[in-house]
Amino acid sequence: MELWSSRLGFILAAIGSAVGIGNIWRFSTVVGQNGGGAYLIPYLTxxxxxxxxxxxxxxxxGQRTRSTVIAAFNKAGGLGGRKDGDTSRSPIRFAGWIICIVMTGIFSYYLVITGWTFGYLAFSVTGTIAPFSEFTGSYLPILFFVLSAVICxxxxxxxxxxxxxRTTTLLVPIIFVLLAAMIIVAVRxxxxxAGLAFLFTPDFSVLSDPLIWAAALGQAFFSLSVGYGTLLTYGAYLGSAEKIPASAAIVTIADVCVSLLAGIVIFSIVFAFGLEPAAGPELVFTTLPYAFEMMPLGAVAAVFFFAIVFFAAISSGISFIEVPTAALAETFGQSRKKMAALVTGIAILAGLPAAASYSPLALSIAGIPVLDLMDEIFGTIGLSVTSLLIAVTFSWFFDPKALWGDLSGRHPLVRALPPLCRYLIPVALLITTTFRIAALF
Incomplete structure (x- = not known):
């Protein structure tokens, strides 16, 4: 199995996986719809x-099993269910396949939004940004969707x-540099x-709303790319001597920083021009382009902003497709190139209806655009299921000494990890998933 060339390469790849559309498009959308600063408390918690x-x-x-998701769950089933390691009758062995299916579904509709960012980057470079309704009124979303899939x-x-x-080592530093440049312009x-006050001033009265906590937990999972199997897969490429907790802390801090920095940029611009912060998903593709037209150096700011969003989308997208690609290659003994082509083809076919739902075809089911429906099925319910499978399987059915090593003498925060993963996370997932599903009806 191919390994990362260095710890820095692993950390940048993990940051690239975590830092995606969720940090910019989704974070700003959810913050705007949930009262700004009030949302940050449950989110950071x-x-x-x-x-x-x-x-x-x-x-x-991933590091301990040295396996991708299918084989890792097979090993967990063997260690947890039978002393002889026979996983042929263990139900846990199916969990890896479930994760591959969910990840392919997430990747397929994630590419649609990636295509939007690709299109707007191209428009901003050429100075021809069109209204979002005009963009989705053409077949360009489908074209950019396919191009994004091919790139990944x-x-x-x-x-x-x-x-x-190589890709994340290039893109991740560029994202931070462009964000820094955008902040210098936006806060002045x-x-x-007023935008900074909206983002950082909490309204404690809304903290009793369970839906805000559910939204915060969902955003935390979506933003950090946990529960997808991507970090398990990336961990399998890490040397056995590398210490995980410190690396994970760096990735988490970087991810939260990108979300907050992007929030500073977006809400500073939105409030500077008296626009609506609760515009929803159109905040990035409708509200901000309008603001760029009015602000000094707006054409340059548009290029920088959509470059940030597109690069972040690609760095996360490749981690999503890596999960089923690596798992299938390992399971069937096929080459990476063949499995990458297979998964990319499946994702294009599965994602075409989602891409077409925001095009002149306007595909929908029961009046709901296919993209929105896929987001609920895979991004909300599916991600909750995969997160629960990972948390329960490896905290309950995997040898704790093999997973955590000797925790005696370790920092109290490190010693708290097993009970958090064993009890708090599954309970939190069950409660918030119940609220999210109930909210759909």
């Missing part, structure tokens, strides 16, 4: 108590070092202070 421990658990499981497929087919590591706009 969910990150520290649920997201970070599950991230460490995933990475540890090519990167993954190149391997761990030449593909994933007249009225930007």
């Amino acid at each position: 969910a990150v520290l108590l649920v997201g970070l421990p599950l991230m460490i658990l995933e990475m540890q499981a 497929g090519i990167i993954i087919s190149s391997g761990v070092r030449r593909g994933i590591e 706009l007249p009225g930007a202070g």
Whole structure:
């Protein structure tokens, strides 16, 4: 199995997986719809108590089993169910396949939004940004969807070092540099202070709403890329001597910083021009382009912003497709290139209806655009299921000494990881998933 060339390469790849559309498009959308600063308290709580421990658990499981998701769950079934290691009758062996299916579904509709960012990057470079309604009124969303899928497929087919590591080593630093440049411009706009107040001033009265906590937990999982199996897969490419908790903490801090920095940029611009912060999913693709047209150096700011979003989308997208690609290659003994082509093809076919739902075809089911429906099925319910499978399987059915090692004498926060993963995370997932499903009806 190919390994990362260095610890830095692993950390940048993990940051690339965590930092995606969820940090910029989804984070700003959810913050705007949930009262700004009030949302940050449950979000940061969910990150520290649920997201970070599950991230460490995933990475540890990958490193200890030295396997991708299908084989890792097979090993967990053997260690937890039968002393002879026979997993042929263990129901746990199906969990890896479930994760591959869910990840392919998430990747297929994630590519649609990635295509939107690709399109808007191209428009901003050429100075021809069109209204979102005009963009989705053409077949360009389908074209950029397919192009985004091909880009991710090519990167993954190149391997761990030449593909994933080389790409994230380039893109992740660029994201931070462009964000820093955007902040310098955004916070100096007249009225930007109101946007900062909106983002960082909490309204404690809304903290009793369970849906805000459910939204925060969902955002923490979506943003950190935990529960997907991506970090388990990335952990399998890590040397056995590498210490996971410190690396996971760095990834988590970087991920939260990107979310907050992106929030500072977006809400500073939105409030500077008196626009609506609760515009929902159209905040990035409708509200901000309108603001860019009015602000000084707006054309340059548009290029920088959509480059950030597109690069973040690609760095996460390749981690999503890596999960089923690596698992199928290991399970069937096929080459990475063949499996990358297969998964990319399946994702294109599965995602075409979602891409077409925001095009002149306007595909929908019961009046709901296919993209929105796939987001609920795979991104909300599916991700909750995969997160629960990972948390329960490796905290309950895997040898704790093999997973965590000797925790005696370790920092109290490290010693708290097993009970957090064993009890708190499954309970939190069950409660919030119940609220999210109930909210759909």
